[in-house]
Amino acid sequence: xxxxxxxxxxxxxxxxxxxxxxxxxxxxxxxxxxxxxxxxxxxxxxxxxxxxxxxxxxxxxxxxxxxxxxxxxxxxxxxxxxxxxxxxxxxxxxxxxxxxxxxxxxxxxxxxxxxxxxxxxxxxxxxxxxxxxxxxxxxxxxxxxxxxxxxxxxxxxxxxxxxxxxxxxxxxxxxxxxxxxxxxxxxxxxxxxxxxxxxxxxxxxxxxxxxxxxxxxxxxxxxxxxxxxxxxxxxxxxxxxxxxxxxxxxxxxxxxxxxxxxxxxxxxxxxxxxxxxxxxxxxxxxxxxxxxxxxxxxxxxxxxxxxxxx
Numbered sequence: 283x284x285x286x287x288x289x290x291x292x293x294x295x296x297x298x299x300x301x302x303x304x305x306x307x308x309x310x311x312x313x314x315x316x317x318x319x320x321x322x323x324x325x326x327x328x329x330x331x332x333x334x335x336x337x338x339x340x341x342x343x344x345x346x347x348x349x350x351x352x353x354x355x356x357x358x359x360x361x362x363x364x365x366x367x368x369x370x371x372x373x374x375x376x377x378x379x380x381x382x383x384x385x386x387x388x389x390x391x392x393x394x395x396x397x398x399x400x401x402x403x404x405x406x407x408x409x410x411x412x413x414x415x416x417x418x419x420x421x422x423x424x425x426x427x428x429x430x431x432x433x434x435x436x437x438x439x440x441x442x443x444x445x446x447x448x449x450x451x452x453x454x455x456x457x458x459x460x461x462x463x464x465x466x467x468x469x470x471x472x473x474x475x476x477x478x479x480x481x482x483x484x485x486x487x488x489x490x491x492x493x494x495x496x497x498x499x500x501x502x503x504x505x506x507x508x509x510x511x512x513x514x515x516x517x518x519x520x521x522x523x524x525x526x527x528x529x530x531x532x533x534x535x536x537x538x539x540x541x542x543x544x545x546x547x548x549x550x551x552x553x554x555x556x557x558x559x560x561x562x563x564x565x566x567x568x569x570x571x572x573x574x575x576x577x578x579x580x581x582x583x584x585x586x587x588x589x590x591x592x
Contacts, residue, residue, distance in 0.1 A: 302570060309333050309537040310592050312585040313544055314341065314360065315559060316349045318577035328362060329579070332591035333537075333544065333561050335572050342375070350394045350581050353377065354401050357587030361385070361395035361404055372406050372420075377585065385420060386427070392418075396440045396449075405430075405440045405449055417451060417470070430470060437468075441492045441499070443516075447472055450480075450490040450499055467501060467514065480518040487512070489533040493540050493564075500524075500534040500543055500564075511545060511566070524566040532557075535583055540564065544572070544582045 313333060316326040326349050328342040342348050346365035353360055361374045366384060372395045375382040386392040390410035397404055402422055407415040417430040417437050431437055436454040443450070449470045456463040465486035469478045481487050485505035492499055496516060503512045503523070509530040514521040525531050527547075534545040543564055548557030559572040559579045573579050 304334060304592065305568075307539075307541055308592065309539065309542050309561075309584075311538055311587075311589045312337070312591060313559065313572070313582045314351045314353055314585060315546075315579050315582045316347075316351065317575065317579050326580075328360065330585070331559065331573060332589075333542070333570075333572060334592060337591065338573065338575065341377070351583055352395045352397050352404075353583055353585045354397050355399055355586050356401060357585045357589075361397060363393040363395065363406075372404065385422075391415075394438060394440060396442060398442055398446050399444050400446060405442065407438055407440070417449065430472075430475075439489045441490045443492050444494060444496045450492055452486075452488045452490065452501075453479075454486070467499060469516070478518065480514055480516075481521055483512075483521060491535045491543075492516075493536050494538060495540055500536060502532045502534065502545075504530075504532075511543070524564075525562075530557075531560075533581055536564070538584055538586050544584070546580045546582060548578070 312330050314330050317329045326347040328348050328351055329340050331338045348362055348364045351360050351362040358377055359374050360377055363370050364373050369389055370391045370393055371384050372386045372392045373382045374385050388410050390408050392406050392408045395404045395406045403419050405419055408418050409415050414436045419428045438452050440449055440451040451468055452465045453468045454463055454465045464484045465488055467480040467487055467490050469480055483503055485503055487501050487503045490499050490501045498513050498515055500513045502509050509532055510523050511525040511531050511534050512523050529547050529549050531545055531547040534543045536543055542561055544561045546557045547560050557578045557580055559582055561572055562569040
C-alpha cells in the first residue's frame with residue numbers, strides 16, 4: 283500500500299485514546315514525535331498530537347529517518363536529524379510546512395539537536411572530529427560551530443538548563459575487565475567548561491530533560507530488568523525512580539509549565555517493539571495513554587508557546 287494512503291488512513295483511524303476528564307492544569311501544548319508510518323519500519327516521520335490524543339497529524343513525511351525533533355522556544359520552527367547523502371545532518375523547517383534548511387551540512391553524522399532557551403543556538407552531537415559523538419554548538423546567526431567535549435567516550439542525549447549556562451547529557455563509561463559499562467548523566471558548565479557527573483546508578487541513564495525551573499532532571503534508567511523513569515536534583519542528589527511498571531519507559535520531557543511529563547513506553551518483542559506516547563504528572567501519578575496508532579511513536583518533545591489543544 284502506498285505510504286500516502288497509509289498516512290491518510292492513520293489520520294482517520296487515530297483514536298482519542300483516553301476519555302478520562304481533563305484536569306484544569308492539563309497541558310494545552312502540542313507534542314512532536316517520530317513515528318513509523320508503515321509496517322516496514324524503513325522510515326521515521328515527524329508527527330504531532332495534542333496530549334489528550336486528539337489532532338494526530340503529520341508534519342513531515344519523507345524517505346528515511348526523520349528523528350529527534352526539537353521545537354524552537356517561540357514554537358515556530360522544528361530542528362531534527364535526517365538523512366543527507368551518506369550521513370545525517372541537522373535540519374530546520376517551519377512547524378507547519380515549509381522549506382527545510384540543512385543547518386550543519388557535514389559529511390559526518392550530526393544528530394540530536396536541542397535549542398537554547400533564547401533560540402540563538404542549537405546543541406547537537408557529531409562524530410566529525412572523532413570516532414564517537416561529541417557535543418557541539420552551532421550559532422544560528424553566524425553558522426559558527428563550537429566543539430564542547432573532546433574524549434574517546436560516547437556522548438548523547440542533551441538538554442539545556444533554562445538559564446543557558448549548562449548542558450545535561452549522557453556519557454557512556456566502559457566497564458573494567460568483564461564488568462558492564464554505564465551511561466551516566468553529566469552536567470557541562472559552559473562558562474567554566476567544567477563537568478560534573480550527576481548519577482552513579484549503573485545501567486544506562488539516558489535522555490535527560492531539565493525541568494523548566496532548572497531544579498531537576500528527568501531521565502530514563504535502563505537495566506537488564508527494564509527501563510523506568512527517574513529524576514535527580516541538579517546537584518546530583520536524591521536520584522529516585524518515579525515509575526515502576528511492567529513496560530519499558532523512555533525519553534521523558536517536561537511540559538512547558540513543569541507539571542506534566544510526556545514519555546514513550548512499550549515492550550520489545552524479537553528486538554522489535556511497539557511503543558506509544560504517554561503523559562503523567564511530574565510525580566508519576568495520573569498516567570494517561572496518548573496514542574495507540576500502529577507501530578511506534580518515539581522521542582516526544584513539546585511545542586512551546588501558545589497552543590490550540592483542547
